[in-house]
Amino acid sequence: MAPRANWKGFLRLSLVTCPVALYPATSDAEKISFNQINKNTGHRIRYKRVDAETGEEVENEDIVKGFEVDKDTYLEVTKDELENIALESTRTIEIDEFVKRDEIDPRYLIRPYYLRPDGKVGHDAFAVIRETIRGMNMVAIGRVVLTTREHIIALEPLDKGLVGTLLRYPYEVRSEQEYFDDIQDVKLTKDMLDLARHIVNQKTAHFEPEKFEDHYETALIDLINKKRAGQPIAKKERPAAGNVVNLMDALRASLGQAGATKAPKKAKKATGQKEMLLPIQGKKPKEAAAKKAAAKPQRKLA
Structure with a gap:
């Protein structure tokens, strides 16, 4: 079943209009x-909306929007x-202009919709x-109102x-100069750049997002499964941070590592990460499997 639409209205190009x-x-729902x-x-922690001065709880119908014009003055x-x-x-996406895709600065991109x-x-x-x-x-540029x-x-x-x-507005994008102005200008040798290009060539691949694995999410699932099974949680040793003494030596060592590294295995496209969680305790394996096949993946842990 398709999710609910975030917005419904009309798409218009000059006099051509369609609903x-x-x-x-x-979606982040599977994470x-x-x-708390x-x-x-x-027991779960609940939060209440209270008046900052009186400390009394405020009903929803008594809450309005306010713009702070001065300290504590709205x-x-x-x-x-x-x-x-x-x-x-609010009801129409009006196409204003058309631009080339490569002209859109990636810093202006926010989130995609269908x-x-x-x-x-x-x-x-x-x-x-x-x-x-x-x-x-080309890419069509228009305007749409979401959440006012x-x-x-x-x-x-x-x-x-x-x-x-x-897309973001210009006032939402910070200037790079305040971050990059202090970067030192350095002179790189041809040998350094050649070694770096060899590393890049050895690691060059096609963009295949199905190969990506959320290692932290996998570690979370493993942690939860172990805790539910009553298994001990071993403390993971942190690798020691090494200092790069010589840039050329580091590039040569990196080139050797890149050549020995195998291409990452393609991860199986799962319908949801949470399907990897252990079944709820107390249910028989067959019963849990049958219920899992008949229902959607659980959104919360039991």
């Missing part, structure tokens, strides 16, 4: 997550006032917009749909 829905293209608990009772902004300044892009026709109508108009972008090898804020969105074809990537 569309926007879906998140990524191991923890709750009271170590003395084992200007209240109501929901109606925010709705009054709602933009046209865009598809909403319902049974408008598929022809959607296809016209999609194939026009594909045929011209307007975002710039870059649209490009993917299979039968579109991928829309939210």
